[in-house]
Amino acid sequence: MNDSAILELSCAGLARAIRDKQVSAAKAMEATLARAQAVQPKLNAFLRIDTDLALDAARLADRDLARGHLRGPLHGVPMAHKDMYYREGVASSYGGRIGASRPAPSTATALARLDAAGAIQFGVLNMAECAFGPTGHNYHYGHCRNAWNPEYITGGSSSGSATAVAARATYAALGSDTGGSIRLPASFCGASGIKPTYGRVSRAGAMPLSFSMDTVGPLARTVEDCALILSALAGADARDPLAEAREVPDYLAQMRRSAAGLTIGKPRQYFYDGCDAEIAALMEASLETFRSLGATVVEVDLPDVDAWNAAATMIISSEAASVHGNWLRTRPHEYSAQVRARLEQGFAIPAAAYIDSLRLRGVALREFSERVFSKVDVLHAPVVAFQTPGIAETDVGGGPTMAALLARLTRLTRPGNFLGVPALSLQAGFTKAGMPVGMQLLGRPFDEAALFALGHAYQGATDFHRKAPAL
């Protein structure tokens, strides 16, 4: 198998090819490293590439396999991750300067589980500073660029994760999603990404931003890859008291069930307010595809999502201000103007309003479940209501237009974080300008399986996820 053919495989496809000894882990790693080095000058996706370590690890994986030892379902698959997951003894940058001199005391549970499944980490990826930015701009390490057009934003905060996946420069990557940070870049870059239910994946060893809202999940080329990786990540963890102990379903088996019999809700309110006509048309086309697969589509009414969005913003801002408080007092100059300005805003939220926001979450989830999930299995919506903006036009720093821009970007993703429900982002097509457009499917708590079933069926009927950018 030549390098191009290897790089076109999905994560699941490469894992199968390595298991079946059609390709070695070393050969796959060499192809991936060469691709990563080739696209880096255009995309600025990587903050570090560990060539020698990765090749040694891949050769070791080949020797293990030759001895009959298959480490797990991701044996030998190269991956790079958002630079906020701790690796013992290594400093994570958090996409800025603030964490760059702080070696991690232990390895993140998510990384340890991917290691145990056989994946090989070969580098770390660019990200929004402190995971606190939805555009992909980075004022410390340079802006991350969209593989489909480097003049456009990647979305954030998992910017490098999405553009590297799209560029075939990694098979998958960990992201994190506190207000949309997996779904936004997945949508802008044409990747698939799953924000799991809050608590489904351990946050131990992941840089905190807002402990009530932070979730850990993968971005990959296909929904099947997301299901495969989430199977490795999910489950209880003694190091994260909020990691849910409930049994992890067989996502791959459940993903293969038919979409027929599932009911999809199209929201009457909020998600289509001011929606770009091309995006609305792509959403409608995707619903038509789901109908053709046997799913039922019905319109549903939503509660007051605007209030939830404001409450989510208060939770994230207050907790981020608290988490970064000590550094903001002693090393404020080490933050970029935008992140510092946003963190400081959290100190202006009254404590009672923060607590009211937390009290509202349970009420909101019960109301949403009654109104929506009593009628449908999944809510379908755009990830963003407007077309991919340019890097220059959204380069607002910490200036007066910052708040409105950032709020507009996360308007459709933040409600999913407030509710804590799982949300899958996947490609719905391309605009006339050739940029990918994503849809999101929101499911009942801990029902990632329904999202995977619908997403996998959709990708079986479409080929958007197979298209690669010309770089």
Added chain:
Amino acid sequence: MTNSIPPDVAAALLGAQGIASTPESAEAGARFATLVLGKSAKAFAQLAFEDEASGYTAALRKGAP
């Protein structure tokens, strides 16, 4: 409906928590807090006396299929 948070109150809140503010950052903080408080006021007013934050975890588990 809530009252707005004036910039001098925002500056005092930041200062009381050890965060040095500028007129611009106090103004931005005040604008931000006023906006989100205004948008959530009606929902907060409808919270029941007994609603507490732990109700969320219960709702999450109860909502699972």
